[in-house]
Every structure is written in C-alpha cells, then in structure tokens.
Amino acid sequence: MTVREVIAAHPRPTSLDRDVLLRCIDECFDCAATCTSCADACLGEPDVAELVRCVRLCLDCADACDTTGRIVTRQTEPDLGVVRAVVEACATTCRVCGDECERHAAHHEHCRISAEVCRRCERACNELLAAIG
Amino acid sequence: MTVREVIAAHPRPTSLDRDVLLRCIDECFDCAATCTSCADACLGEPDVAELVRCVRLCLDCADACDTTGRIVTRQTEPDLGVVRAVVEACATTCRVCGDECERHAAHHEHCRISAEVCRRCERACNELLAAIG
Amino acid sequence: MTVREVIAAHPRPTSLDRDVLLRCIDECFDCAATCTSCADACLGEPDVAELVRCVRLCLDCADACDTTGRIVTRQTEPDLGVVRAVVEACATTCRVCGDECERHAAHHEHCRISAEVCRRCERACNELLAAIG
Amino acid sequence: MTVREVIAAHPRPTSLDRDVLLRCIDECFDCAATCTSCADACLGEPDVAELVRCVRLCLDCADACDTTGRIVTRQTEPDLGVVRAVVEACATTCRVCGDECERHAAHHEHCRISAEVCRRCERACNELLAAIG
Numbered sequence: 179m180t181v182r183e184v185i186a187a188h189p190r191p192t193s194l195d196r197d198v199l200l201r202c203i204d205e206c207f208d209c210a211a212t213c214t215s216c217a218d219a220c221l222g223e224p225d226v227a228e229l230v231r232c233v234r235l236c237l238d239c240a241d242a243c244d245t246t247g248r249i250v251t252r253q254t255e256p257d258l259g260v261v262r263a264v265v266e267a268c269a270t271t272c273r274v275c276g277d278e279c280e281r282h283a284a285h286h287e288h289c290r291i292s293a294e295v296c297r298r299c300e301r302a303c304n305e306l307l308a309a310i311g
Numbered sequence: 312m313t314v315r316e317v318i319a320a321h322p323r324p325t326s327l328d329r330d331v332l333l334r335c336i337d338e339c340f341d342c343a344a345t346c347t348s349c350a351d352a353c354l355g356e357p358d359v360a361e362l363v364r365c366v367r368l369c370l371d372c373a374d375a376c377d378t379t380g381r382i383v384t385r386q387t388e389p390d391l392g393v394v395r396a397v398v399e400a401c402a403t404t405c406r407v408c409g410d411e412c413e414r415h416a417a418h419h420e421h422c423r424i425s426a427e428v429c430r431r432c433e434r435a436c437n438e439l440l441a442a443i444g
Numbered sequence: 445m446t447v448r449e450v451i452a453a454h455p456r457p458t459s460l461d462r463d464v465l466l467r468c469i470d471e472c473f474d475c476a477a478t479c480t481s482c483a484d485a486c487l488g489e490p491d492v493a494e495l496v497r498c499v500r501l502c503l504d505c506a507d508a509c510d511t512t513g514r515i516v517t518r519q520t521e522p523d524l525g526v527v528r529a530v531v532e533a534c535a536t537t538c539r540v541c542g543d544e545c546e547r548h549a550a551h552h553e554h555c556r557i558s559a560e561v562c563r564r565c566e567r568a569c570n571e572l573l574a575a576i577g
Numbered sequence: 578m579t580v581r582e583v584i585a586a587h588p589r590p591t592s593l594d595r596d597v598l599l600r601c602i603d604e605c606f607d608c609a610a611t612c613t614s615c616a617d618a619c620l621g622e623p624d625v626a627e628l629v630r631c632v633r634l635c636l637d638c639a640d641a642c643d644t645t646g647r648i649v650t651r652q653t654e655p656d657l658g659v660v661r662a663v664v665e666a667c668a669t670t671c672r673v674c675g676d677e678c679e680r681h682a683a684h685h686e687h688c689r690i691s692a693e694v695c696r697r698c699e700r701a702c703n704e705l706l707a708a709i710g
Contacts, residue, residue, distance in 0.1 A: 222653035
C-alpha cells in the first residue's frame with residue numbers, strides 16, 4: 179500500500195520498529211476491507227439465518243480494524259497508551275471474528291479467506307504490542 | 312438520539328442494563344462528533360502549531376468513539392469479550408484526549424467543551440464496563 | 445449535540461447559514477446511528493432473509509451519513525464543491541434507504557423509525573444544498 | 578488486497594465489470610489510508626500553518642474514500658443510484674484534494690505521493706461511473 183511511502187516521507191516518524199508498524203497497518207486495512215466483504219457475502223447466502231453471528235462480528239471487526247489502521251498510521255505525537263489499548267482491542271476482535279468465520283469455512287470460501295485474514299491481523303497486532311512493550 | 316427508539320424495538324436486545332448501555336451509546340457518538348469538531352477548530356486557530364498533539368488525539372478519539380458507538384449499538388449476538396476490549400480502549404482514548412484538551416481549555420473554549428465531553432464519555436464507558444463485569 | 449457548542453466557539457466558521465448547517469450535522473449523525481441500529485435489528489429478526497436489501501442499504505446509509513456528518517462539521521477551509529457533492533450523495537442514499545425501510549414499516553417498528561429519520565436527514569441535506577446554491 | 582478473493586467467492590456478485598469494480602475498491606482503500614497518512618505528515622511539518630487546507634481536504638478525502646470503498650465492496654442487492662452518487666462525490670473529493678496536495682508536492686514528498694494516489698482514485702471512480710452508465 180502507498181501508505182508505506184507516505185510514512186517513509188514523514189517528518190516525525192514514531193520510534194516504533196518500522197517493519198512491525200507497517201505490517202500492522204497493512205493487515206488492519208486489509209482485514210477491514212475483507213470483513214466488510216465477508217459480512218456482505220454472508221448476507222447474500224441462502225442460509226443467511228445461520229450466518230447472523232458471522233455478519234455481526236465481521237461488521238465489528240471491520241470497524242475496529244479501520245479505526246486501528248488509522249490510529250497506527252498516525253506518526254505525529256502518538257500516545258503509546260492509546261495505541262496499546264486500541265491495538266489490544268483490535269487483536270481481541272480479530273481473534274473472536276476469526277473463530278466465528280472458521281466455523282463456516284468448510285461451507286463458505288469467503289469465510290475461510292476471512293478467517294485467515296483475521297488470524298494474520300491478530301498476529302500483526304500482537305507483534306506491534308510486543309514492540310511497544 | 313433516535314437510536315434509543317430503535318433499540319427499544321429490537322427483537323433480541325442484549326441483557327446489559329438498558330440505561331447504562333444507552334448512555335454509553337449517546338456519549339460515544341456525541342464525543343465522536345465533538346472531537347471531529349475540536350480537531351477542526353484547532354486547525355483553524357492562529358496558534359495551530361501549539362495544538363498539534365490536540366488535533367492528533369482528537370482525530371484518534373473521534374475514530375475510537377465512532378467505532379465503539381457502532382459496536383455497542385449492535386444488540387444481535389454480541390461477544391462480550393469484544394465489547395469489553397473495545398469499550399476499554401475507548402475509555403483510555405477519552406482519558407488521554409480529555410487530558411490534552413484540558414491543557415488548552417483556558418485559551419480555547421472548544422477545547423474546554425471537548426475536555427468535558429471526553430470526561431463524560433470516559434465515565435459512561437467505565438459504567439458499561441462495570442455492568443459487563 | 446455538543447458539536448453545536450464547539451462550532452459556536454470555532455475561530456473561522458464557514459459563511460453557510462448556521463441553523464441549516466447545524467440541522468444537517470445533527471440529522472446526519474442521528475441517521476448514521478439509527479441506520480446502524482436498524483441494520484442490526486433486521487439481522488436479529490426471524491425473517492432476516494426478507495430484510496437483506498434493508499440491511500445492505502442501512503449499512504450504506506450509516507457510512508454515507510457518518511462521512512457527510514464529519515465533512516459538514518469541519519468549518520476550516522471548506523471546499524464547497526466537495527461539500528455539495530458529498531451532501532448530494534447523502535441525500536440520494538437517505539432517499540433510497542428510506543424507501544426500503546418504509547416497505548417494512550408495517551411489520552417492523554425499527555424500520556418505521558428508520559424510514560422517518562432517513563426522510564428527515566434527506567430534507568436537511570436538501571436544505572443545506574439550497575443554502576450552498 | 579484480499580477483498581478481491583472474497584468477492585470472487587461471493588454468492589451474488591453485481592453485474593458490473595469485475596476489473597473496473599476491483600480497481601475502484603483498491604484505489605478507494607489505498608487513497609483513504611494515504612490521505613490519513615498525508616494529513617498526519619502535514620500536521621508534523623514545521624510549516625503546518627501553511628498546510629491547513631491540505632490537512633482538512635485529506636481528512637475529507639480519507640472519509641469519502643473509506644465510505645465509497647465500503648459501499649462499492651458490497652455486492653448484495655446494490656442500488657446503482659446510490660453507488661453512482663457516492664462514487665461521483667468521491668471522484669470530486671479526490672480531484673479537489675489532489676489539486677491541493679499538488680500545490681505542496683515540490684516541498685513535501687508526502688504531498689506529491691498523495692496527489693498521485695488521489696489522481697489514480699479519481700480515475701478509477703470515473704471508470705466505474707462509465708461502466709455503470
């Protein structure tokens with residue numbers, strides 16, 4: 179994503195490990211889009227009534243990942259307590275949403291993909307948390 | 312807000328204390344709008360260079376409150392672990408943003424108002440956390 | 445909403461009619477929350493399969509109203525061409541979503557409320573468009 | 578982005594040209610992240626007072642692109658009138674924001690990158706509008 183180039187040109191980048199930070203940003207925005215799309219695909223399935231919890235958690239996950247992506251992207255005057263709290267909440271949301279998507283992975287390819295992206299995003303969040311300390 | 316009436320008509324409301332839940336929703340959406348507006352008012356001040364941290368934290372707070380307001384609004388099949396993590400992150404963000412706004416309250420009326428709204432939202436989040444247990 | 449007080453304290457307010465502007469902001473944020481809640485209430489109904497179009501349009505309307513509320517709230521250095529285009533898109537989204545909600549108003553009280561809020565928001569957007577000229 | 582794979586697995590994809598649709602989705606989400614980052618980089622510059630209009634329009638553009646990306650991603654029961662209005666508003670916002678970023682491109686590499694991404698997103702929006710007809 180082009181956001182990597184903008185951060186490379188930032189006048190006051192944070193002191194956080196650059197690779198870990200950029201991976202978290204990438205995964206958050208990818209997971210936000212993927213969960214928006216999985217909620218919508220579930221809504222289009224004939225068995226939508228069986229997928230209600232999946233839709234709901236994908237909507238939550240899309241919102242949490244989008245907000246986390248924005249906050250982690252910002253380099254100017256960050257508050258690490260805020261970053262930590264928000265990234266922790268994102269990791270929790272991705273874990274729970276990934277578990278739910280996985281329950282439908284055998285029947286719905288979009289849920290299988292979404293589960294995988296949630297796992298990747300959860301991992302990237304946890305790596306950033308480790309880097310923050 | 313009209314969202315109260317929609318939740319009153321919801322087919323499967325959560326078991327959370329209704330008053331505490333609705334107050335948290337109201338305060339999150341009010342704080343999201345107020346912080347969006349305070350970030351913008353700071354940007355219009357002649358001393359914007361002194362307000363950079365305030366702008367940044369107001370943008371973070373607007374995003375966190377908007378996402379939290381959406382997630383807490385949803386009543387269908389909630390995951391309380393997700394709700395708790397997201398509301399905790401919101402309370403932290405409101406506390407830090409409120410502290411920063413307060414530092415400028417004597418010079419900028421919009422920061423004074425914003426600080427107050429952040430405090431109210433932090434309190435409403437903490438009350439919901441107590442209700443979740 | 446407290447955003448009214450922040451805008452009253454803004455150092456560089458736009459020249460747009462204040463009452464019309466504030467009504468549009470209020471209605472956009474109210475409609476965003478209401479449509480988030482109606483999408484979720486529809487998802488919890490036993491006849492969710494009949495409400496798929498309503499869920500989808502409520503998600504669209506919540507996103508459009510939230511973004512429009514943010515953009516109209518900002519007073520510093522606005523571009524009226526951007527404001528006009530975004531408010532026009534919001535009015536269209538509210539009209540289409542309001543029509544769909546109305547189709548379910550007799551069976552679902554939350555859809556009846558949501559239809560009404562969409563109408564109010566559409567009207568407030570059109571009044572702001574008339575004020576922009 | 579992974580959203581392409583989810584849409585490939587969607588049970589009821591829209592009839593819109595797939596390549597044009599996916600390019601619009603990609604560019605909207607890329608532009609949303611890039612403008613979030615450019616607004617923040619401008620905020621960190623010593624000459625932030627000269628960049629106020631750029632920050633403001635980047636915030637508008639990030640919000641508009643994010644909402645447009647979400648709405649265009651949804652394939653289930655779309656309303657083409659809503660899609661058209663929202664994509665038009667996004668193209669306008671990208672054009673105006675791209676013009677402003679370009680004014681600072683010689684002094685700030687992040688503005689140069691952002692201007693380019695806004696142009697690409699504007700183009701992708703216009704191609705989708707042509708496909709909708």
